[in-house]
Amino acid sequence: MTNPSSTPAIRFNQVSRHFGEVKAVDQLDLEVIDGEFFAMLGPSGSGKTTCLRMIAGFDRPTSGSIYLYGQDVSNLPPYERSVNTVFQDYALFPHMNVGDNIAYGLMIKKVPKDERTKRVDEMLDLVQLKGFALRKPSQLSGGQRQRVALARALINHPKVLLLDEPLGALDLKLRQQMQVELKAIQKRVGITFIFVTHDQEEAITMSDRIAVFNQGKIEQIGTPAEIYERPASAFVAGFVGTSNLVSGEVAKRVTGSDQTFSIRPEKIHLGTSNEATPAGMVSLDGVVRDVIYLGLYTRYLVEVAGGIDLVVVEQNLKTTSMDVLSIKGQKVKLHWHKDHISRVGA
C-alpha cells in the first residue's frame, strides 16, 4: 500500500458464486485499475451482475476473495464498504424529495445540515439538475431520475462507483447523450467506475477497458480496440460487433492452418474477379448471393468456394443503390490484410 495508484481498485482472487448447481461465477480472477472506467459486458446470465453485486456486498462469494484497494471486503456488509451503486431501476426513495435522496448517505453519517445542503447543491450542479432539490422522484423523467441516482451515489465520495445497466431504461437519444455525460463526469470526479451492460456499443463508447463475460468466466479483458480488433475467442468475436468466423478447409486455404479465425465485415474489400491480389493481402474467390442496401453502407453476402458465406460491408462512398444492387449474382474476389485476421482457437 506504499503507492496507492499501483494497488488495483478491485481485485478478484479465484472468486466463485454458486446458486445450487449453477455456477454463476466460476473461479474468476480480475483486476480493475484505479481511476479507470471499466465495463463488464456479457449476455444475461453470464455472471456480470453477480460480480457487481458481490463488489457492492449484496451477495457473498461461495469461495475466493474480493479486495477493495488491497482490503479484503469479501464478507463486509454493504454499509461497511466505500462502494456505491447506481441501480438499474434507480431505487430512489419515493417518500423523499430529490435533495433528501441525494443527502441520504450524509444524513446516515450524521454530517451537519449546512454541509449537507452545500454538498447536495454541488452534486445537483454536477449532474445538471440545479433547482430540482425540492421535487419528488415521481415528478422526474427517466433521465433525471438517473442523474439523481448518480448524484446520490457520488456525494459519498466512494472509492468505486458501480453502475448496473445504468442506461438500460432510457430511450436511444437520451442513452447516447448520457453515455457522453457519464464519461465526462467520471473524468471530473476521478473515481473508478465499474459498469455492467449487455450492450456492446455502450461498452465500446464509454469504457477504458472491457471484460467480456460468458458463462461465469471472463473470455477476454482489454481496451475496446483490442476487444474489437483482436477478439480472443469465437464468443467475443460474435458478441462484440459482427464477425465472420472461418474454419476448416477455407481457413487452411487462407492461413495454411485449419484453426478458426475471425475477420470483421468492414475489413474485407470487394474486388472484381480478375483483380490482382495486392501485396500483403489474402484473397478468396466468391459469388455475391445477396445485397442489402442500408443507405450509409451496403451489406453483401458472399459465398466463397468451400460453401462458407461471408458478410462484407462497404461504405457507399461513390456507389448508388443501382450500382450495388446490380452486383448480385456476380463473381467477385474478396481480399483483406493478413493483419486483420484474428485466430480464435478451435
Next chain:
Amino acid sequence: MHSKKAPLGLTIAAIGTLLFLHVPMLIIFLYTFTPDETTYTFPLPGFTTKWFGVALQRADLWRSLILSLQVATVATIAALILGTLAAAAVYRSNFFGRESISFLLVLPIALPGIVSGIALRTAIGGFDIPFSFWTIVIGHATFCVVVVYNNVLARFRRTSASMIEASMDLGANSFQTFRHVVLPNIATALLAGGMLAFALSFDEVIVTTFTAGQQTTLPIWIFSQLNRPRDRPVTNVVATFVILITFIPIFLAQRISASSSDTEGENK
C-alpha cells in the same frame, strides 16, 4: 367512457342496493329522537334528545365503551407489530412452507367467527388461562393481524426491492434502513390496516362472546339490551355512536390507501 350515462336499470339497481344497505341504519338514527320508548311509530310522535342524556348517565354503558376501546387499541397494536413482521418475513425470505404460512395467516378472517370462537374457548380453557381482558385481546388479534398483514404485504410487493439495497449501499444498517426507508413507505398501509383492525375489533360480538369472562364489551352490552324493550332508544343512541366511530376510521382508511396507490402508480 366515464362521460356516458349509466342505463336506467343500472341506476335503479345501484340506488336500490344503497337503500337496502343503509335504510336500517337511518331508522336507528331516526328513533334515537323518539319520545315513545317502546314502539316504532312513523312519523315520530315527537322529537326529543333526552335519550342522549339518559345514555350518558348509564355507568354500565360507559364501562363497556371504555373496555371496547381498550381492547381495540391493544389488539390493533399487537396486530400492527405481528402483522408487519409476518409480512416482512413472507415478502423478504423464500423459506420452505412460505405459501402455507401465508395461507394460515389469512385463514382466521375467512373462518366463521363461531368456529374461531369455540376453538379459542377450548384452547384457553384447556390451558387453564382465566378468561379476562387479555383473552378478549387474543381473540381479536387473530383476525386483526390478517388485516394488517394483507395491507403491509401488498405495499411491500409494490415497493422496489432495490430500495432497501440502495439504503444499505448508502451506509445505513438494517435498523436505519427500517426507520428511514421501510417505515415511511409502509406508513400509510399501517395506518389503513390499523384503522380497519380497530374498527373490526370494536364491533366484534361472536369471538368476544366465547373469549370474554365477566367483561362486557360494547357490542355485547348492546346485544344484552335486546331483552329490555324499555331501553330501546338508549340502545339506538349507542348504535348511532358506534356507527360513527366505525365509519370514520374506515372512511379515512379508504381515502389513505386510495391516494397512496395513485402516487405509487406514477412511480412505475
